[in-house]
Amino acid sequence: MSSRSQAASRKTGKTRKTAGVNNFVVKFANVNGSGSASANNLFAKAIFRMGIPVSPHNIFPSNIQGLPTWYEVRVNDKGFLGRREGVDLMVAVNEQTIVRDIESVIPDGFVLYDSSKALRPIRKDVNFLPIPLKDICLREFQHPGQRQLFQNIVYVGALAALLDIDFEILTGMISEQFRGKEKLILPNVHALELGYHYARDYFDCPLPIRLRPSRKARGKILMDGNTAIGLGCVYGGATVASWYPLTPSTSVVEAYGKYCKRLRIDPGTGKRKFAIVQAEDELAAIGIAIGAGWNGARAFTASSGPGVSLMQEFLGLAYFAEVPVVLFNIQRVGPSTGMPTRTQQGDLLSCAFASHGDTRQVLLFPSTPKECFEFAADSFDIADRLQTPVIVMSDLELGMNEHVCEPLEWEDARKYDRGKVLSGEQLEQLEEYGRYLDVDGDGVPWRTLPGAHPERGSYFTRGSSHDAMAAYTEDGNVYAEVMDRLARKFAGAGKVLPEPEVHAGGASRGMVYFGTTAGAIPEVRHKFDKRGVRLDTLRIRSYPFHDTVSRFIEEHEVVYVIEQNRDAQLKSLLKIDCGANDEKMRSVLSYNGVVISADQIQAAILADLPEIPEQEQVSA
């Protein structure tokens, strides 16, 4: 089974009876660099503020200005916020793509377009909502910039009428956004009103797809994963960030910097309790983080595929010399430059085995912004505890899109776990110190920091083969002992890593997944529940795998391994590490650059369930 499920899911659009109150997909087709992003965000956030679960997705080009860009917003009162196939309302304001955009609308769906220019009618089975956006703005605004920008605000105003968005929420957000630049508030509100009144005057408002205030998203936050990681690094005690700009990881360090400038200034001196180095390349970025980690500061870098490839040699050094360091890999589509602005879970194997020789790296797999925050903070404890690199595997979908999730939390009593570091006083008490002596039997040795003691505890860190005292050795047996200890340390790492999340009710079939696939899973389960098909689920949150993972695979007759890459990388890793039976593991794969949908997963699993008669699909 592979990703041919896309074909199956396309079919689902025809029979969908999904659209309704608090349940639809709106897609905006824009030109990038035209100011549409902030207007579209305004739209999504207003829905969120009405308490309705919403999931916006940016589908953007690797470009600064002039190319097509889309913003897809799913509204779902049940909280199913994975991507859904099919568009109920298309805001088609990009002439370059308008034909295809209109084609992607489901039958009886809606197309809002700029009628300042005539549109050749290309479909009869959709409803057109013509609004002369350009003409309205030419008439109402003098400034050329405003004439362009406010076209976006006008369509948001129209959508407010068409979909019943609380208008006061919209105007309130405008006031918030332009606090301090008050003279911009009035024209923005005016643009909203122009669209609102036009829609009220010319169309039947509201449409059958519309919004009703809800409590489902009340008390939650709408945040992107990279911001959450940046905050997690502040809370987790990171003081050194070294990086090289690379989409989609850039906003991690930007967020870290933004919060540090607010929260990490020494009140007495006004000086900074953090340092950010924009390095010359990713080799230097990880090198700086490793140098800082070696010297006892909490340090991280953030990157994506091409940068992580460059970091391989240093990751091997940190593994072998046992230096704590944290790398956030915000995965994008590879190989090579790939699709820089699209999402994928394609770096699983290259990160698990990063660098030459026998290496294994600790991986964490967050699936929500809240987990991004928690795992970011935890990763520093884990790296210190295990004295090894920790790679947090996020992706573009999680990192650069906003997601509804529970508010972030912090336990004030929490202390940083700095792991096994000997102080000068402790060294004073010791008879013998060896950097790589396994004194506790857990494979984790004790380290010392430069400057700790005038005469004791110094050692020579090296990527060359070394003995327990950190001295160079070419004795194969001594080398093997060190490698065996490292394997023991890795095997025991599970104790400090987040456990899998399991929903099991004795079903014979199960789904194993990780990261951003999680968005689709509640909906998949719901769809199968309705068909009377039970599926247990296990979400992997870390590598090396917890024992629970092997047990789950053993206990199920068939295990669907769902992941967003071509080569079934998680399945391979499960085979290698859990000795899982290849026969029972079936891959559900997606690698077209957009996050996997519940429809795709359902279609793929349905195709594997011959005993279930094909029926018309039941909507969520």
Add this chain to the structure above:
Amino acid sequence: MSYIVKPKFHHPQLQKNDLGYTRRDYEGTLTTLCGGCGHDSISAAIIHAVHEMSLAPHQIAKVSGIGCSSKIPSYFLERSHGFNSVHGRMPSIATGANLANRELYYLGISGDGDTASIGLGQFCHIVRRRINMLYIVANNGTYGLTKGQLSATADLGSKTKSGEESRYDNIDLVSLAIDLGASFVARSFSGDKEQLVPLIQAGLSHRGFALIDVISPCVTFNNTPLSAHGYKNTWENNVVLSEIDFVPMRKEITARYSAGKDKEITLHDGSVIHLHKTGSGHDPGNRENALLHVNEYKKQGKIATGLLYINQDQSDFHELADTVNKPFNRLNEHDLCPGGEVLADINETFM
């Protein structure tokens, strides 16, 4: 590695420094380099320099890359932490280490392959970043560990032992460093301890990025009469642009300092450098002049050595980054974590 363990014998009358340490307290393991290797002289000069300055060895962190040069931190300052990293990447390790604890002395050891080829990018950028450290290049114009290939610092026309001739212009690290804004740039010769020791002392005391490019002949692969990096050529063509004596902070002038000093420079830590006129007309306070002189002598086949350039007015990385005085590695959750209440406020902004 040393299969032979170095004897721990101490001569009872070995001279002790202000900390009560003898030179033995600053030594490392037994060298594994070839007999006569210039790099061993550099190790000896470092031991001499640091002992004489009475620096506590644990206050120094040694960092290196890969190659013969980068092995030498094993052979000195055993009581200092050391980090032998990956090829050409010592500058990034040094940068990170320096960020984590600004209070230590950082001593980087690299070679010409490590710095001028694989690590040229990192070298340029650590100069730009003005990391407070002493960066020593043990420069022999050849790749020793891989048996004698030419390196990027080998002079045009220079020949290795196997007869291979360098057909490309060399990369001159001192000119490059001066051009990129290094605030202390010197060149020396491993065979000239009188010159090298005070340069190391001054380089360690200097606040900011200090480079000493040390011509350090490879006796096995690049010490022929036709090699620009051989002992013969270096002895014959060494032109001392400015000689210095170094007086550690709060110390009376007793050392090698002799009559004829022309200029006194007090470093930020209170140490003093005495500059001597050598008749070259060189002013190490003038950047353009320094570049001009180095290049003039190069054209004549000469090697300009000594303190080539010094600028004490430049800020180091920590000043530019406006970091707190307390080393980052001593900050704890109390210093770093904003706490739950602040997080609740942040949550509000995402509602």
